[in-house]
Amino acid sequence: MTPTTPPARGADPADAPVALRLRGLTKTFGAARVLRGVDLDVRAGEVHAFIGANGSGKSTTIKVLAGYHDADEARCEVAGEEVPLTSRAAKRHDGLRFVHQDLGQVPELSAVDNIALAHGYRRNRLGGIDWRAQRELTRRALERFGTRVDIDLPLATHSAVVRTELAISAAMHGWEPGSGVLVLDEPTAMLPPAQVERLFDVVRSVRDSGAAVLYVSHRLDEIFALADRVSVIRAGAVVATYDVADVTADELADVMVGEQGAAVRDVQKAATASEEVVLRATGLTGRTMRGIDLELRRGEVLGVAGLVGSGSEEVPYAVAGRLTGPHGGTVVLTDGGRAADIPLVPGNRIAEGVFLEASVAENLTVSSLSTVRRGPRLSARRERSVVRDWIQRLGISAPGADAPISTLSGGNQQKVVLARCLNRSPRILAMSEPTAGVDIATRARIYDLVAREAAAGLSVVVTSSDPQDLVALCSRVLVVRDGRVVAELVGDEVTETVIVRAIEGIRAA
Numbered sequence: 001m002t003p004t005t006p007p008a009r010g011a012d013p014a015d016a017p018v019a020l021r022l023r024g025l026t027k028t029f030g031a032a033r034v035l036r037g038v039d040l041d042v043r044a045g046e047v048h049a050f051i052g053a054n055g056s057g058k059s060t061t062i063k064v065l066a067g068y069h070d071a072d073e074a075r076c077e078v079a080g081e082e083v084p085l086t087s088r089a090a091k092r093h094d095g096l097r098f099v100h101q102d103l104g105q106v107p108e109l110s111a112v113d114n115i116a117l118a119h120g121y122r123r124n125r126l127g128g129i130d131w132r133a134q135r136e137l138t139r140r141a142l143e144r145f146g147t148r149v150d151i152d153l154p155l156a157t158h159s160a161v162v163r164t165e166l167a168i169s170a171a172m173h174g175w176e177p178g179s180g181v182l183v184l185d186e187p188t189a190m191l192p193p194a195q196v197e198r199l200f201d202v203v204r205s206v207r208d209s210g211a212a213v214l215y216v217s218h219r220l221d222e223i224f225a226l227a228d229r230v231s232v233i234r235a236g237a238v239v240a241t242y243d244v245a246d247v248t249a250d251e252l253a254d255v256m257v258g259e260q261g262a263a264v265r266d267v268q269k270a271a272t273a274s275e276e277v278v279l280r281a282t283g284l285t286g287r288t289m290r291g292i293d294l295e296l297r298r299g300e301v302l303g304v305a306g307l308v309g310s311g312s313e314e315v316p317y318a319v320a321g322r323l324t325g326p327h328g329g330t331v332v333l334t335d336g337g338r339a340a341d342i343p344l345v346p347g348n349r350i351a352e353g354v355f356l357e358a359s360v361a362e363n364l365t366v367s368s369l370s371t372v373r374r375g376p377r378l379s380a381r382r383e384r385s386v387v388r389d390w391i392q393r394l395g396i397s398a399p400g401a402d403a404p405i406s407t408l409s410g411g412n413q414q415k416v417v418l419a420r421c422l423n424r425s426p427r428i429l430a431m432s433e434p435t436a437g438v439d440i441a442t443r444a445r446i447y448d449l450v451a452r453e454a455a456a457g458l459s460v461v462v463t464s465s466d467p468q469d470l471v472a473l474c475s476r477v478l479v480v481r482d483g484r485v486v487a488e489l490v491g492d493e494v495t496e497t498v499i500v501r502a503i504e505g506i507r508a509a
């Protein structure tokens with residue numbers, strides 16, 4: 001296998017017309033040449049995965065297609081029709097639609113209203129809203145995937161997968177069967193494992209309808225479960241396209257990250273912790289926790305697993321004294337410290353993690369100014385050296401320390417948040433979704449870094465919706481269901497299958 005550009009083997013392109021053809025897409029931001037000539041062919045009736053390391057240019061490519069950015073240069077065809085990408089003034093093709101990670105919905109509004117917001121309300125002859133037609137249209141849109149829900153309830157009351165189905169239905173509104181290119185940006189990022197398979201069925205049925213799906217994901221297992229072909233973007237150019245049946249995960253990892261691929265496979269877990277308890281939490285309650293007790297030992301990476309809404313996602317926040325809303329229980333640090341001083345890697349980077357207006361350096365040092373002080377003053381030199389050190393340790397790709405953090409790719413922003421927490425040299429760290437949006441090489445770096453810090457005495461409480469994280473990081477995992485700890489997995493029991501079964505409440509075979 002040589003990691004060069006198409007053509008891929010397999011289906012004869014002649015019987016699968018190209019739905020989206022992109023040639024020579026370039027994009028610069030100031031002096032940074034972010035896309036160096038992206039070439040991509042997505043065929044009708046295929047799921048085409050689009051993968052690449054953090055900062056490789058996936059989001060920028062999609063934002064250009066969506067009309068959010070202008071390309072410097074590009075040729076683009078949708079269903080054989082030329083689509084201008086260099087001027088936002090030109091309307092993008094109707095056959096190209098997007099479901100972004102935040103789904104672009106208003107959770108307080110119903111399915112009927114959300115579809116209407118995307119496509120306009122049906123009007124009756126008097127100019128008023130034709131609610132009957134609007135409801136009928138919503139019902140038909142949901143029928144496409146056999147979704148049965150009360151279309152008048154606020155979307156917030158539906159499960160994440162139903163909301164995603166609705167977003168996909170809304171995106172495909174008005175398409176003839178067999179037409180269109182649907183771009184899905186990490187659609188499973190917010191889904192609990194049990195709902196992922198259902199979303200896959202939806203994506204397969206979109207493909208079977210003859211539409212093309214461009215599927216952005218960091219999860220290689222998803223690509224093997226779902227995609228027909230996969231294109232790899234590296235440093236702003238597509239470097240390879242394969243039939244999924246002809247390539248292995250290791251090969252993809254190597255093409256994606258170059259020589260660093262080997263590091264991904266050689267991560268060592270943190271060694272067993274000492275017996276010394278550093279934190280004791282008792283009777284934690286919150287929005288969904290209903291009485292959780294835990295003890296954290298020195299040098300231990302303790303995982304907390306559970307479905308969204310089980311209570312598990314509140315645990316790191318409770319441990320770090322950051323729960324808002326009614327909550328109870330006690331958190332005692334055996335060294336007399338305060339829970340509120342425990343750094344927290346929050347689950348929602350955009351809403352809670354980064355100061356979008358501020359620079360990379362400010363984001364990194366804001367909660368540990370003592371590390372960049374010389375006497376009573378802040379030292380720009382110290383700050384530069386601390387920031388340089390973290391950029392190197394975590395492989396943060398940034399235009400510079402003074403660049404606004406909003407100009408970093410999502411995965412690189414996540415690394416800055418982690419660096420900010422670790423720069424405080426904490427004894428205890430709380431993490432929620434530590435690898436959200438990061439690529440496999442960075443994942444390995446994060447696992448490795450946490451393991452090293454744990455070996456040096458750091459204790460960690462971590463939750464993640466990705467069981468792989470818990471397997472790679474934790475020597476012990478507490479499983480939470482209905483707000484309570486229902487199982488404790490230790491050592492060899494910490495496997496993906498055991499975790500998934502335990503959080504779903506499926507007994508071991």
Ligand SMILES: Nc1ncnc2c1ncn2[C@@H]1O[C@H](COP(=O)(O)OP(=O)(O)OP(=O)(O)O)[C@@H](O)[C@H]1O
Nearest residue numbers: 029034054055056057058059060407408409410411
């Ligand atoms: N507005 C901007 N100004 C300057 N540089 C930018 C801007 N937007 C993106 N970049 C840079 O473009 C590069 C590609 O970013 P992009 O968000 O496309 O990556 P990505 O492949 O989607 O990464 P991730 O997997 O982390 O989301 C990054 O180096 C990023 O810093």
